[in-house]
Amino acid sequence: MTADPSGEAAEIPTEPIRLxxxxxxxxxxxxxxxTLMYSxxxxxxxxxxxxxxxxxxxxxxLTEYVNRLREQNAQLPAA
Structure with a gap:
């Protein structure tokens, strides 16, 4: 563990960041x-x-997909 700027212990990620x-x-x-992901x-x-x-x-x-969904939902008329 390392200390973050606030002085609290921060956990070191054990899994590598994947592209x-x-x-x-x-x-x-x-x-x-x-199955939905494959689709x-x-x-x-x-x-x-x-x-x-x-x-x-x-x-x-994945981020782009979620952002597109958010844009589509923002364009829908309020119920």
Whole structure:
């Protein structure tokens, strides 16, 4: 543990920061099921890349997807 500027102990992350995620990891980040995540990727809603034979989701693509959803919800008329 290290001390942050406030003097409190800060935890050191044990997992490396990843640039790309598996389908399962991306689904967990969004709090959705694996099947829905596959559907969003295959429909082009969330961008993915192939690395060799592997399909991976760049972390920033999840952020872009959530931002698009927020924009769409902001444009809906109030009920």
């Amino acid at each position: 790309v995620l598996t389908i399962e990891q991306a689904a967990r980040r969004l709090g959705i099921g694996r 969003l990727v295959m429909d082009g809603e969330i961008e993915s890349v192939t690395i060799g034979r592997l399909r991976r989701i760049p972390v920033e693509c």
